[in-house]
Amino acid sequence: MKLKTTSEYALRILSHMSLHEEDQHTAKGLSETLNIPYKYLTRIMTNLGKAGFISSTRGKNGGFIFAKPVEEITLYDILEVMNDLNDDVCIMGEGLCGQGEHCALHECWSKPKQLIDEMFKNSTLKDLHKKH
Template sequence: MWMTLHTDYALRTLFYVGLHSERRVSIHEVATAYGISENHLVKVIHRLGRGGFIQTVRGRGGGLTLARSPDDIRIGDVVRHTEEDMTLVACEPMDENGRACVLARQCRLRGLLGQAVGAFMAVLDDATLGSLLTEDDSIVLRRIFALAQVTEG
């Protein structure tokens, strides 16, 4: 399974915002922390906001906060919301020219791949943002972000 950069950036954004839950963080801050494009991140944040994962406040004193508790943000839900297509292969009974796949009647691969995606998502559904942001990990991650800012600044 291959996830898009959009999903990667969405998960990274949630990690960063979750680590700094005591305050609002800016898009610039998140982009700088990860070394990613602010323009691309704006699209990601817009989608996270529409999905109810983060709240955004515009203007002076604005920024990003989690829209709900980290324990209520399932990683599987985030992936489903940000990924456009979860299929592993373009396996269709008919191709774009209207020809039937010669394996369609006997092929069990499509069902097997569907089960594999289901198992993958079940693992992600068992994890929450809160379960990934344990207190010990949060301390280490905050240090990493602080070091990154010092080396760039």
């Protein structure tokens, strides 16, 4: 399973922000720290803001902060906002799987896919930083 670049960036951004939850983060600072192109990052931040995960303030002292507690933001929620949870995409790259004929791996992939979805649903941003 491969996440879209946009989803990977969104997870990296929010994970980084959650490490420094009390701080206000600028787009420029996040772009430089995480090595994400500035324009790409700002589009992602817009989507994360619309989803209610973060809020922003403009101006000289502006930036981004969390709009809701990090323990309430699941990885599944983030991937859903980034449109990266298409259950019908074939793991073998044969387009959509599940409508009509199935690929050779469809049944074998079904259970691991469910387990991955459950892991995303049960993991929050806060969980990413727990020591094991």
